[in-house]
Amino acid sequence: MNTLSNGAKLKIAELLKPILADQFVLYTKARNYHWNITGSMFFTLHIKFEELYNELALDVDETAERIRTYGSNAPGTMTEFLKLSGLKEEADGNYPDQFEMATKIAEDYNFLSARINEVGLKLQKEFGDEITAGKLYSIAERYEKHVWMLKSLIAKN
Ligand SMILES: [Fe+2]
Numbered sequence: 001m002n003t004l005s006n007g008a009k010l011k012i013a014e015l016l017k018p019i020l021a022d023q024f025v026l027y028t029k030a031r032n033y034h035w036n037i038t039g040s041m042f043f044t045l046h047i048k049f050e051e052l053y054n055e056l057a058l059d060v061d062e063t064a065e066r067i068r069t070y071g072s073n074a075p076g077t078m079t080e081f082l083k084l085s086g087l088k089e090e091a092d093g094n095y096p097d098q099f100e101m102a103t104k105i106a107e108d109y110n111f112l113s114a115r116i117n118e119v120g121l122k123l124q125k126e127f128g129d130e131i132t133a134g135k136l137y138s139i140a141e142r143y144e145k146h147v148w149m150l151k152s153l154i155a156k157n
Contacts, residue, residue: 006071008127013072015119019136020063020075021084022112027056030105032090039098044153052105052146059139066132086111099154106150113143 004012034049064074075084082089087108090096096104120136123129 009070013070021081025085113140116140
């Protein structure tokens with residue numbers, strides 16, 4: 001049973017909001033790249049980016065609903081997401097080449113898995129919230145795998 005106070009739950013919800021924002025920004029970036037990728041890896045990355053944004057669409061929902069479960073409102077506007085996120089969007093009308101796209105998505109997943117791990121540790125240490133921490137760690141593990149796969153795809157050898 002979850003014995004956290006309402007105050008603690010609200011504090012945890014605040015820690016989850018930047019994660020939701022990062023996931024939403026990355027979702028948008030993966031869609032942008034899915035649409036605009038060109039080059040020899042078109043088929044591989046066009047499909048991979050689609051897989052990733054579909055997964056992120058489920059992940060944003062999980063995070064948002066955890067925030068609601070803990071009694072706070074889930075940020076849901078682009079303005080809030082951009083303010084809260086640690087990730088950078090592509091500049092308007094700028095389309096990196098296929099290698100750069102894969103690199104940037106890998107770096108974003110790397111940033112996000114580090115952020116999630118950090119929040120997970122805080123939830124365990126400061127709040128004893130093993131349930132939310134466990135959810136976060138399983139997400140971070142998936143993201144680390146994406147980093148490995150994307151980096152392997154574009155590795156020179
Ligand atoms: Fe599509």
